Structures are given as structure tokens and as C-alpha cells.
Amino acid sequence: MKPSRYEEAGVSIDAQDQAIEQIRGHVGATNTPRVLSDLGSFGGLFDIRFPEMDQPVMVASADGVGTKLKIAFDAEVHDTVGQCLVNHCIDDILVQGARPLFFMDYVATGKLKPHVVADVVKGMSIACKASDCAILGGEMAEMPGFYKAGEYDVAGFIVGVVDRKKLLGEDRVRAGQKLIGLAATGLHTNGYSLARKIIFEEQGLKLADELPGTGRSVQDNLLAIHRSYYKPLADLLDKDHIQAMAHITGGGFLDNVPRILPKDLSAHIAVDSYSVPPLFQYLVDKGGVDRDEAYRVFNMGIGMILVVEAERAASVTEHCAAQNLDPVALGEIKAGDGTVVLT
Amino acid sequence: MKPSRYEEAGVSIDAQDQAIEQIRGHVGATNTPRVLSDLGSFGGLFDIRFPEMDQPVMVASADGVGTKLKIAFDAEVHDTVGQCLVNHCIDDILVQGARPLFFMDYVATGKLKPHVVADVVKGMSIACKASDCAILGGEMAEMPGFYKAGEYDVAGFIVGVVDRKKLLGEDRVRAGQKLIGLAATGLHTNGYSLARKIIFEEQGLKLADELPGTGRSVQDNLLAIHRSYYKPLADLLDKDHIQAMAHITGGGFLDNVPRILPKDLSAHIAVDSYSVPPLFQYLVDKGGVDRDEAYRVFNMGIGMILVVEAERAASVTEHCAAQNLDPVALGEIKAGDGTVVLT
Numbered sequence: 021m022k023p024s025r026y027e028e029a030g031v032s033i034d035a036q037d038q039a040i041e042q043i044r045g046h047v048g049a050t051n052t053p054r055v056l057s058d059l060g061s062f063g064g065l066f067d068i069r070f071p072e073m074d075q076p077v078m079v080a081s082a083d084g085v086g087t088k089l090k091i092a093f094d095a096e097v098h099d100t101v102g103q104c105l106v107n108h109c110i111d112d113i114l115v116q117g118a119r120p121l122f123f124m125d126y127v128a129t130g131k132l133k134p135h136v137v138a139d140v141v142k143g144m145s146i147a148c149k150a151s152d153c154a155i156l157g158g159e160m161a162e163m164p165g166f167y168k169a170g171e172y173d174v175a176g177f178i179v180g181v182v183d184r185k186k187l188l189g190e191d192r193v194r195a196g197q198k199l200i201g202l203a204a205t206g207l208h209t210n211g212y213s214l215a216r217k218i219i220f221e222e223q224g225l226k227l228a229d230e231l232p233g234t235g236r237s238v239q240d241n242l243l244a245i246h247r248s249y250y251k252p253l254a255d256l257l258d259k260d261h262i263q264a265m266a267h268i269t270g271g272g273f274l275d276n277v278p279r280i281l282p283k284d285l286s287a288h289i290a291v292d293s294y295s296v297p298p299l300f301q302y303l304v305d306k307g308g309v310d311r312d313e314a315y316r317v318f319n320m321g322i323g324m325i326l327v328v329e330a331e332r333a334a335s336v337t338e339h340c341a342a343q344n345l346d347p348v349a350l351g352e353i354k355a356g357d358g359t360v361v362l363t
Numbered sequence: 364m365k366p367s368r369y370e371e372a373g374v375s376i377d378a379q380d381q382a383i384e385q386i387r388g389h390v391g392a393t394n395t396p397r398v399l400s401d402l403g404s405f406g407g408l409f410d411i412r413f414p415e416m417d418q419p420v421m422v423a424s425a426d427g428v429g430t431k432l433k434i435a436f437d438a439e440v441h442d443t444v445g446q447c448l449v450n451h452c453i454d455d456i457l458v459q460g461a462r463p464l465f466f467m468d469y470v471a472t473g474k475l476k477p478h479v480v481a482d483v484v485k486g487m488s489i490a491c492k493a494s495d496c497a498i499l500g501g502e503m504a505e506m507p508g509f510y511k512a513g514e515y516d517v518a519g520f521i522v523g524v525v526d527r528k529k530l531l532g533e534d535r536v537r538a539g540q541k542l543i544g545l546a547a548t549g550l551h552t553n554g555y556s557l558a559r560k561i562i563f564e565e566q567g568l569k570l571a572d573e574l575p576g577t578g579r580s581v582q583d584n585l586l587a588i589h590r591s592y593y594k595p596l597a598d599l600l601d602k603d604h605i606q607a608m609a610h611i612t613g614g615g616f617l618d619n620v621p622r623i624l625p626k627d628l629s630a631h632i633a634v635d636s637y638s639v640p641p642l643f644q645y646l647v648d649k650g651g652v653d654r655d656e657a658y659r660v661f662n663m664g665i666g667m668i669l670v671v672e673a674e675r676a677a678s679v680t681e682h683c684a685a686q687n688l689d690p691v692a693l694g695e696i697k698a699g700d701g702t703v704v705l706t
Contacts, residue, residue: 025652026660029557056420056527063424063456063523065530068411077399081406082467082502082520090508113406124425126469126518159425159518164556165433166516173509175469175502177425177520184399187408213507214372309368317369 030164035132039160042138046145050155054121064156066122073183079118080179083109086270087212091242093171095227098136100243101174102143107248108209108269109178110151111324114250115265115280117188117257118180120153126175127160130167140174151250153178190280192263197353198333199287203346204323206244206299210270211318215242218307233298241299249324252343261336264327268319275316277325277360286356290363294348297321315362325350373507378475382503385481389488393498397464407499409465416526422461423522426451429613430555434585436514438570441479443586444517445486450591451552451612452521453494454667457593458608458623460531460600461523463496469518470503473510483517494593496521533623535606540696541676542630546689547666549587549642553613554661558585561650576641584642592667595686604679607670611662618659620668620703629699633706637691640664658705668693 026033051057056065070076085101085108092101110120125144127137137160148155167173207215219225219238227239234241256262264280277287291311296304300321304314314320328336333349340347351363369376394400399408413419428444428451435444453463468487470480480503491498510516550558562568562581570582577584599605607623620630634654639647643664647657657663667688671679676692683690694706 024656025561025650026554026557026656029560031556063422063459063461065459066421066423068419068421068524076411078409078411078522079406080409080465080467080499080522082469082500084469084471084502084504084506086504087506087509089506116406116408118406122423124423124520126425126427126520128427128516128518156423157425159427161427161429163427163430163432163516166430166514167509171509173471173506173516175471175518177467177469179421179423179522181411211369213374214369217372218368307368313367313369 031162032132035134036160036162039132039134039137042134043141046138046142047155049145050148050153052152052154055154055156064122066156070181075184076181077184077187078179078181079113079116080177081109081112082175082177083112084173084175085209087216088209088242089173090212090216091239095239095243097243098139099143099146100245102140103147104209104246105174105176106144106147106153107246109176110153110248110250111267113178113180114253115188115267116182117186118182119254120151120178120180120250122154122156122179123148124156124177125158127158127172128163128166129172130164131169132162136172147248151248186257186260188262188264190264190282193280193282193285193327193353195285195353195355196330197263197327198330199289199350199352200326200328200333200337200340201294201322201348201350202249202324202326202340204268204319204321205247206241208246208269208319208323214307214317215303218303223306231299231302233302247323252340252345256336256339261332262326262328266325268323268325272316272318272320274312274360278358280327281358283358284355285353286359286361287351288354288361288363289351293350294321311362327353374505375475378477379503379505382475382477382480385477386484389481389485390498392488393491393496395495395497398497398499407465409499413524418527419524420527420530421522421524422456422459423520424452424455425518425520426455427516427518428552430559431552431585432516433555433559434582438582438586440586441482442486442489443588445483446490447552447589448517448519449487449490449496450589452519453496453591453593454610456521456523457596458531458610459525460529461525462597463494463521463523463593465497465499465522466491467499467520468501470501470515471506471509472515473507474512475505479515490591494591529603531605531607533607533625536623536625536628536670536696538628538696538698539673540606540670541673542632542693542695543669543671543676543680543683544637544665544691544693545592545667545669545683547611547662547664548590549584551589551612551662551666557650557660558646561646566649574642574645576645590666595683595688599679599682604675605669605671609668611666611668615659615661615663617655617703621701623670624701626701627698628696629702629704630694631697631704631706632694636693637664654705670696
């Protein structure tokens, strides 16, 4: 039997059906009572009644994983980047006090490999389940000529909810409040283009090599899963014990912290208030990255920064320590000009 | 002054700042009263109070534009695909009776060209404004080595709302109801890999050539903007005069219509009930695409199919004609097995 013209054009309906079959279970595993999937077979349906809130506000964000994907391609490990994508999205709305409700994904490839896409979605499923977030839908695109063999791109979209009176951010930041840094698991999803250049091109390391000083392989360091801070911080958010949070992603301390600073205040951060993890020390030393650039391109070991009232600093730190977030006292909010002052 | 290590790694913060500057106006132009952007500078905030509804249900969908992007690259026209993406998303949730609330985008490039990304987002803005849909946020990723020079990929995520009692779909489909087809503007966003193979590779046409029989250039035919059916059908949805709708995207009549059919009913469609537009006739003839495949890969000129009560067929058809949707009586729902029967 002659192949269909569509298959000849590089689009495999069989591969798509296989992928959908493999993905179905992963997606279904994330269902929550709010998913009204029984009501329709097209888009995802979601119940948005929140009688327990005075004024529910939706918080939405879109994100990608960036060139961390190249590590996944080379290592042929695809579930971790799926988790990174979801957790990155969760942390992006968490900084406004929102808890995740549902997630949707976009996965694009040049030549669809069902098991690869299934692994990516499996990772999304693991991360979504861990945060009570439903995968409400997604798009899987096979685009001949767009991506190199074995490569793909992924994008994630998340929607969460927060009661308006519990919104976090700039409006609640005052002089004298303390900055608490929470440990990152690694690069999270930022600075990979530079990290890959330094580690692979300039230092010539391979995935299986130990990354000097870390006691772990390059692969384990670079595929470390972007941490979700939602569950560990949920109690603090319920009690409204956090004033503002900055997710340290692209732009590092220097570009992300100012997003929660009023024009007349600055964040004074003592860079020696914690020991920079070996991975980052290696990148800075071997890469000859100057201090300001390092704190703009990398998270330097701190994935999230909390702003809390001085009198709550101790209890919040205690809570975070109990949640294994390795909290550090980074500094405090002082009169200033809306910038970060590294001391 | 020596360039930053980050710039050396292929990521231009300047280009990102320029793009953001150019995009800001396009995004801001789509704001609606429900966007609470004044409340925070991170994720988009959206008011989800719908006192006029008994039970508001969110409907969400994710989508891409597929290889239609290749036409945009070759023609160096980038705003139309932005419009296609938004309208595709809108039509995907419209079939459940939902009206759009907000949209988010993901645009990824290998080397960021601010004016190109700005044009794509400008297109999204035009389409969102036309449908009272806010662009609540988005992600712009520069990923060295991921995309060819001048190429990019885009993904869109949309969230809409419908009152549960007005949900459309399978549950409301009965034998005897009529099928009304609404005209597509062209291929919309499906079948481009095959269409490009036939038109460019096999027939050797160029973008500026006339596509035989259409009286328009290949470029105008292939970049025709995916139509949004939301505004033209809004009144019918408010009056609850539609039982179900099928958005004819990938899978064509044969895979999309069954999604709104109960197991014991079939959709009988007379393919000669309308004249297939010259563009599709050309693709079928020159490409040697057999009938079933044609109705699976292409929309064949029908972008949306409505299922309405027989007694409403005349008034709905009249309304759609007045909205320039060129409605055609495609057939009706009969006892069957959940499939489409082409007659």
C-alpha cells in the first residue's frame, strides 16, 4: 500500500497517535477535582469557584526551559526537563502568592519520537502531581525542518490563584524587612548557554566527567531539577508571613530583586553571607565571569529570595530550614533607589 | 570594553531589552478591565469574578502555527502568523461555547531579532484586540543553536470562560440536527507540510506566482489569516442557538467532527454540498491526494462546522450569511456509530 502523501511530507499521524496513547496516562494522573474533563472532549475545562476567597485573582505565566534542553538531548534524559519546566512556572506565580491550578504544555519536534515526548510529559506529570496542579491540555507539534534530529523545544503555561488580599509584592516591601535566600538545586533553568560554553567548549569536559569540586558528574550538575518552592512555603503563604518573593531566574539577583522594590528602597545583599556552591564557583573562576555579570546570569546558588518582617525572620528561617531549603540571611531592605546593592 | 561572557555565549540582553521595548505597546493595547496589572510586576493578574454566570467554567487550550511559519520566514511577513496563532486558539475554545479572556505567548529564536518578534506580537495584539482578549504575558526565548538564522517557533495559550449551562458539545447532539459549514479563509494553520511539498517542491511555484485558479499569489493564499469565528457567532452563543461546533484543524472533517458525536450517531456530510475552493482543488489534483486523505489533512474550505436544531438551521444560516461566513448546508446527524460519513 502506498504511503499517504501526508506521511511523505514528513508528518506521521501514526507517531502522533502512539505519543498520545503513551501520554494519556501521565496527563490523567494529574487530574484534580476541579478538572471537569467529563464535560467535553476539546479544550480542558476547569472549575473556578473559590468561595473561601474574598476576591480570587488568577495569576498566569508562560515559560520555557532554554538551552538546558541541549543537556537533555546529549544525555538522552527527557523527564527531568519536563519537571524543570513545570517547577519554573510554579515558582514564577508563587512569587505573587499564587498556588498552581493548571498547566498546559507545547512540545515541538522536527521528527516526532513518541517515547521522547512521552518522557517529557511524564516529567511534567511528576512535577504537577507534586504540586496538586492539573495538566489541562497541551499541543504536540511535528514540524519537519524546524528542529534537528533528536531535538525539540518545550513551552509551559501555568494558571494559579490567590486571594487579592494575600497578593505579595512591592506594595508590601518596607525598610527594615529582611531578605532570606533559599537554596537552588543548581542552575535551575538559567545561564545554560554560558555554562555550556565554559564547561564543554572551553574546559572540554564531558557529561560523565566529575565537575571539579562538586563530587558529582557534569550531567548530574546540569540536569539537576529546577526546584518548586510551592509546597515547602505553602504554610507560610497561608499564614501570610511573607511580604514579597523574587524568583531568581534570568537576570539573577540584579534584575529580579528590583522587580519587588519600591522606587525609594534598595535591597542590600551581602554576597559573603553564604558560601557560593562549587558549581557556580567553578563557572565564575574558569569562565572569568566578573561578579556583577555572575549575579545577573546565574542564580549563584539562591533560587528564591523572601522578604519578611524583621520580627518574622527567625521563625520563617526555622520553617525553611525544616523544609530543607537551606535558608540564609542575605541582608535587608533599606532606603535607596530601587536597586540591589551587593556588599 | 570587552563584551560580556554572556553575549559571547550568544545571548544578547540588549536585543531582549529592545524587543521588550517594542512589544510593550502591542501588549498594553490589549488590556481589558479584568487585567489587574497594576497589582504586580511579575505574572499577569486577572479578575475572574463572573456574577452574571451561574457557574463560570474556564476553558483552556494550547496551540502553535505549525509549518505555516516557513511561509512567513520566506515572505518576511511576521504579523499574520501572530494573528493566526491567536485566532486558532480562540476557535479551539469557542467550540465549547467559551469566549476568550486572556492569551499568553511563547516565542523562541536562535538569534533574537527584535523587529521580527515585535511584528509577531503585533499580530497577536491585532487579533486579541479584535476579540476583546488580553495578552496577559509571555516568554521570549533566545536559544543559540536551536533555530536556523531568521527562524523561530511560536506557541499560544488561551483561557476563556463559559457558563456551565451553556457548554456546547456531544451531550447536546441529537439525530435530525443539521450541520452548517462556515468558510475558511484558506488552509488556516493545517496541512502546510504537505501543501508546501506540492506547491514548491513538486510544482516549483514561487511565492509571487499566481496559484492557478485562485487569482491570487501563492503567498497571499498561504499566509491568509486563520479566521476567528468568535465575534461573528457571539450573538448565536448568547442566545444558545448552537448545540455543538467542530473546529476543522489537523485531522480535517474526519477526525474533528467525531469529537462532538455520541457513539450512536454519525455525521452525514455531502461533499458536493459546496464547491471546494480552487486552492484545495489545486492541492488535491496536483498532489494526487485521495478524497479521504484530503478531508483529513486539509479543511477543504470549511473552517468551522455548526450543529444546530433543524428548526433553527434557517435563522442560523441567515445570521452567518450576514456575517460573511458563507454558510453551507453540509448535512445532518443520523443514527450511526460516532463517525463521519462522506456522501
